[in-house]
Each structure stands twice: as structure tokens, then as C-alpha cells.
Amino acid sequence: MTTSAGMTSIRTSEGRIEIINQLLLPHTTEWVAVDTIEEAFDAIKSMKIRGAPAIASLAALTVSSHLSKALKDDPAPQFVLSPEALKSYIEPILNYLPTARPTAVNLGAAIRRLTKTLNNSISEKKDARTITQDLIAEGVAIDGEDVARNKQMSKWGGEWLVEEVKKRGGEGDRLNVMTVCNTGSLATSGYGTALGLITYLHETGRLETAFFTQSTPYHQGSRLTALELLTLKIPSVMLCDSMVGSLFQHKGISGIAVGADRIARNGDTANKVGTYNAAVLAARHNIPFIVVAPISTVDLDIEDGSQIPIEHRPPLEARLVRGALYPFKVDAQGVKEQATVMVTPEDLEGVYNPSFDVTPADLITAIVTEKGVAVKTEGSKVFDLSNIV
Template sequence: MPALTSIRTSEGKLEIVNQLLLPHTVEFIEVSTIAEAYDAIKSMKIRGAPAIASLAALAVADYLTQNLQRASGPEWFGSVDAFREHVNVILTYLFTARPTAVNLGAATRRLSRKLQSSIDAGKDPRAIAQDLIAEAKEIDAEDVGRNKEMSKHGGEWLVERVKSQGGSGEGLNVMTVCNTGSLATSGYGTALGLITYLHETGKLQRAFYTQSTPYHQGSRLTAFELQSLNIPSTMLCDSMVGSLFQHHNIHAVAVGADRIARNGDTANKIGTYNAAVLAARHNIPFIVVAPVSTVDLEVADGSGIPIEHRPAIEACLVRGALYPTTLDANGVKQQATVMVTPEGLDGVYNPSFDVTPASLITAIVTEKGVAVKKEGEDVFDLTPIV
């Protein structure tokens, strides 16, 4: 099976894999406008904090490239002030697509800073556009390298921790939540990257992953990625985590993050907090793996992290392939969306994320290293890893 990817650019086209159809259908859809990029992020055709940041940046680059190629150029190319106002409106619009994921905000702010620095340098709109295009492509390109760095840091830290407690550092069992692999990033992944690194270095025995309701990103996407990488793995429902910890030797839980507050409180896919509480009860290390761009030093603690609530209907529906498998005229698996609840429920609680307090987190890993709490403290000093 070819390497999985969430975004591809070729022949002047920007495309994403429609993650709502995975794992049964691999369909790439073109994103040719800013509005289409916004919709792809908002509707979760693409998801994962690093991936949506990359798409937003590349969509801006594609938009500017299209306008540079126009013979006369649009009206907002007519002055620096008009150009700045137009681009800032676009960046603000894209940022509102998914407010919890700090990477999206980091990407739009980075482009805004480049916009201002190019203006301050006295450049004209066309030159400023070229600077923004280069910066946007860099935002996407640097993701794979940093993912491999953090995966190595986290994997080696876990191996040494197990050894320090009398273990061999081999035959490790690691559980994860949601999807944090190549489909959630520009490649390799964060928490799933750590698991991949342990597999590649011969230290992993088995990966465990939760279904991750309500969108089943674990059972749909993580399962698909682990299968493609030939990594031994086992799926469990979100409510089975406690049972898993009771009956199996789990060496760590590794999760990603959509935002990390200054004290180490971490927002991640709903169900992460549950897993952290159970991990603490069973003395299992709980590791957060995320890029520096996910750390938001302007937010003191988890109470300041905005939590996105998805439409209630999403928690009532499940989409998948018909079973037994039914193929259409083109040999593609037929899929359907079904309702698993009574119609007209008057109350549905459907947050996308929860916040795990720093006190339940053992280590936070970025591409710059591993942070642990000082003895007797419940919060992190993230200074060395941001």
C-alpha cells in the first residue's frame, strides 16, 4: 500500500484526501478556492491540527499564485493598503474554521507577520505575494521533519523510562487516542509517529487505539494507517480503556494535542481526559506529542482554551461501507450514513475536545525535546521545548 498522505500538490493543483470517506474509499478532491479550503477544514474532510494548518497555508499560496498569473491582476493588487486588507480578511476567515486547533492560528499569524514585514521592507504587492507564497510552502514543508524529531525524542524517552524501572525497553505496548499519523499531519505523525518510531526500531510489540467517538477517527483512520504500515495493533471502544489497563501490560499512552496551555494543560480529541484519568489510576505514563506550534504560551491554563462543539446530528450518525460489502458499477465499495439514535433527541452533548490537566500528564514532547514536571509539581515548565 502506498504511503498515506492528507495533502498533495501536483501540476498546479492542491488536493486533499476526503477523510470522511476513509478507510473504504480513497478519494482526492481539489481545493481551488479559499472558500473550499474553509469548508474542507470546517466539515472535517481534512482534520488534525498540523494538517489543517498546512492546508490553510497552501490554500493562501494557491490563491495568490492564481492572482499573480492574471495578466492585469485584481484590484487589490493596486496598492499595498488594499493588498494588506484583502489578505488579512482571508487569514481571519480561515482561522475561524476550527478555533480549538492552535496550529491553524499559528499559521495564519505567521503569514500575517510575513505580510507586515514585507510591507515594512517597502515591497510592492506582487513581491509581497511572492514572499507569502514562499512562507506558506515552508509552513507545510517543515512539518514532516519536526514530526520525525519529536517521535524519536518521545520514543527514546519511553524506552529509557521503562529501562530505569527494570524493564528491557523492548516489547512495548502503547495505546493512543484518535488519529495523529500522516493523515493528521504533512507526514509521519506525532503520537502515532512515536508508535511508528518504536516499530521501526524494533521496540514495539503492539499498538492499541480507541475508536474515538463520535467521528471514529481511531477505528477509521488510525486503523487504516497502522494496517498500511504493517504495525501489529488492536482496536478498542472508548469505554474499554479501563478494562485494557486492568488486563494488559500497557507501557504508555501517547496522544497528540490541538492546543497546549503554558502550564501544560492539553486539549485533545474528546476521550483523552478519560484515558489520562485511567492511566494515572494504573500508573501508566501519559505522553503528549505535538509540535512547538501547538503550545500556546498566551493561554495560562486549560480554562482559557476554547472548546469546539460539533453539530448534535454528528453524534447521532455513523457513516461506513455497506456490510456485506457491496460494490457499485465502478467496483467501489458502496457507503451509507445511518442514524443510530432515535430521531429528534432534545439533548446531545457533542464537544470535539476535552482538556487533560497537566497533573495527569507525565511528559510533553516537541521537536525540541521532552519536558517533565519537577518533583512535587503539578504543572510544566515548557520553556526548554518551545
């Protein structure tokens, strides 16, 4: 198997954190330094960085970087002088970061891991500097684990889909797979989840074409997934969100692979708005619908999708489109000039703009994590996720 060289959303060097500004992609590649907790919060909330695993990584790395700098200060800040002072200082930061994007459970999961590390180290009577070092190590570990698990779940999901196609009378090769939104390296620390499954099928010679929706109103598909697939040299075709039904009628689609921002205990899944539409149409056309996400996306504390908080973005975001001026204009450095334009009447007030919708478990064929593939038992409308969490 030949491994494709993908993109990256975060890079670190000697304690410095930089993210690729996804608001400017695909026409401009700009790396933005994230030096403070406030800058990480703003990057996550403004969607300079997005994708549930990626924002969890950024939050964890920023906490680690913040504490690493504190240990090097002379004199040392007050909060590293005692466990009690450290706890009083760091807990508000850990409570603050998840409010940037409340639907993405990975962010909360990363913060809970850091909180658990803090509390365990305090209970073990460690001194403040040692506790700080434990937190730094845990933050780095949260980021480092992502790529390996993405590759594992992509393999699980890819192989499952091949076998599922064979069960349905197909050959298991030349597969056409559709995805929604962006779930590749830009949404994770590398390789990707649902886009990772597509990448795995391409690397193993069993993918014909990747189809992807524009994923309006924020266009993560046409801006980001398109760029990643071109970078990976994966044959691909873009479609508008409203064309999914037509695609299923006229093309032989082998499966749909999507990511997730939160999965309830019964398998109900919150993902980029438009996922539910695709799932309904997939059920109508008897196409396997696969959710690919890390264990940290599964929220066992909520029974079903009705308990998932749905983030609503500012209405203005749905009224604006940003991109390169066409015909292209470039500056002296060869950078394409970009602009933001309004596509609605100026005085439009009514805008419905949720970031996510919830796909009920009965419309999902399989849920894949790094521990394996879960399917529903015959006659059941919900999942038992105990074997993959």
C-alpha cells in the same frame, strides 16, 4: 532503521491542491480538489481534512495557491497593485480561515506567521508583487516543515519512553503503546505526532503492539488510525473508548501517546474528547502519559486549560454513523457502497458533543515537541515548557 511508507492527507502538483476526503475513509479513497479559500474553509470545517497540523498546512497552502494564481492573471487584480490594497484584501481572508476550527491552535499559528510576513514585508517598503511572493513562500514553508519536525519529535518521544520503561524495571523493548484519535500522516503533512512515536518504535524494533481507541463519536481511531496502522503493517488492536480501563487491568501497557490541538503554558492539553478519560485511568495504573505535538501547538498566551475554547460539533454528528454497507456491495468500478445511518431515536434532542476535552498537566507525564521532552520537576503539578518551545 527501516522507514515505513505511510499515507498522506494533502498532495500538490503544479499549483494544484488535493486532499484525501477523510469522511469516506477507510472504504473509499477520494481525492478532492481545493481550488479556493472557501473550499479550504469548508474542507476544514466539515472535517474532510482534520488534525491540527494538517489543517494548518491546507490553510497556508491554499493562501499560497490563491496568491500564485493572482500573480499570473492578466490584467492583474487590483489587490496586487499596491501594498495597501494587498493588505486590505488578504487580512479578511487570514481572519476568516481560523474560524473553521477554533480549538486547533496550529491553524491560528500558521495564519499569524502569514500575517507577520505581510506586515514585515510592508514595513520593509517592498512592492505589492514582492510582498505577495513572500506570502506564497511562507505558506509553502509552513507545510514543508511539518514532516521533518514530526520525525524529530517521534524520535525524542520514543527514546524517552524506552528509557522511562527501563527506569521502571522493564527491558525497553516489546512495548505496548496505546493512542487516542488519529495523529498519523492523515492528521499531518506526513509521519505523524503520537502515531509517529508508535511508528518510530516499530521501525526500531521495539514495539510489540499498538492499541488504539475507536475515538467516538467521529471514529477517527477505527476509521483512520486503523487504516494507517494496517498500511504501515504495524501490529495493532482496536478497543472501544469505554474499554480503556479494562485494557489497563489486563494488558501490560507501556505508555499512552496522544496528540494535541492546543497546549496551555502550564501544560494543560486539549485533545480529542476521551483523552482526559484515558489520562485519569493511566494515572490510576501508573502508566506514562505522553503528549506529542509541534511547538506551534503550544499557546503561551494562555495560562491554563480553562482558557482553551472548546469546539462543540453539531449534535447530529453524534447521532449518525457512516460506513460501508455490510455484507459489502460494490458498484461496477469495484467501489464499496456506503451509507449513513441514525443510531438514536429520531426525536432525540439532548446531545452533548464537544470535540475536545482538556487533560490537566498533573495527569501528563511528558510533553514532547521537536525541540525535546519536558517533564515536571519533582513536586510540581505543572510544566515549564521554556526548553521545548
